[in-house]
Amino acid sequence: MAMEFCTLVSGSSGNCTYMGTKHTKILVDVGVSGKKIESGLAELSVQGSEIDGIFITHEHLDHIKGAGVFSRRYNVPIYATFDTWRAMEDTLGKIAPDNRRYVYPEENCILNDLCIQPFSIPHDAAEPVGFSVFGAGRKITVATDLGCVTDTIKEHIADSQILLLEANHDVDMLKNGPYPWHLKQRVLSDVGHLSNMNAGGLLAEVMSGKMEHVLLGHLSAENNEPALAYHTVERVLACSKIQVGKHIHMEMANRNFNGRKIEI
Ligand SMILES: [Zn+2]
Numbered sequence: 001m002a003m004e005f006c007t008l009v010s011g012s013s014g015n016c017t018y019m020g021t022k023h024t025k026i027l028v029d030v031g032v033s034g035k036k037i038e039s040g041l042a043e044l045s046v047q048g049s050e051i052d053g054i055f056i057t058h059e060h061l062d063h064i065k066g067a068g069v070f071s072r073r074y075n076v077p078i079y080a081t082f083d084t085w086r087a088m089e090d091t092l093g094k095i096a097p098d099n100r101r102y103v104y105p106e107e108n109c110i111l112n113d114l115c116i117q118p119f120s121i122p123h124d125a126a127e128p129v130g131f132s133v134f135g136a137g138r139k140i141t142v143a144t145d146l147g148c149v150t151d152t153i154k155e156h157i158a159d160s161q162i163l164l165l166e167a168n169h170d171v172d173m174l175k176n177g178p179y180p181w182h183l184k185q186r187v188l189s190d191v192g193h194l195s196n197m198n199a200g201g202l203l204a205e206v207m208s209g210k211m212e213h214v215l216l217g218h219l220s221a222e223n224n225e226p227a228l229a230y231h232t233v234e235r236v237l238a239c240s241k242i243q244v245g246k247h248i249h250m251e252m253a254n255r256n257f258n259g260r261k262i263e264i
């Protein structure tokens, strides 16, 4: 095993992704309780104390809810951009000065044998980022909470062996659904969330022979269904002659439980 990857939870109700090598293990976002994360890690035979760093994409509660507790319990450093720190520190509670670490978009952050590269994403948060993680000659990218597709996003997603990509909503379900008007506008805006259709379009554009596994995640509970997201993306890819199952493995990240552990 060179690198392993597993989503612990993924959805508008909470996000946490585990990945690592034999030597270095990290979490991207801790948006559910510390207890829930512990049980997800236990299923992977990973102890909380083995986590070397928590990387936060942005300050929304579905990404930071359990981060403070987890950091305190296991003395784990939290890495985030400057403005994300400012926006989330009241919610996190007291974090030991030594566990307060900064990352900067497009600047590599070296953590043992991992190199973590944050990149800017358009989303209605203070200084939101996605992360590409390089280790053992592999590249894994987490890209959720994307209001729209940018060249920066395309560049960072390209050539990832594993990609966790947002497929947040079906546009018709959202438009006809229960959300109040202002919330619908927010989700649909350029700093909101990525639709199933746009997730498919983005994938079709960046697809290369190097990409092996795509996980669709951060689904809206009200405005999407896993099967709908999967088939919409599958259809968009088929228009570009990309066959799911043949050219790329695609699966859904689970909202409440560990997804499948992938080793590359
Ligand atoms: Zn968000």
Ligand SMILES: [Zn+2]
Binding pocket: 012, 015, 060, 062, 063, 145, 218
């Ligand atoms: Zn989110």
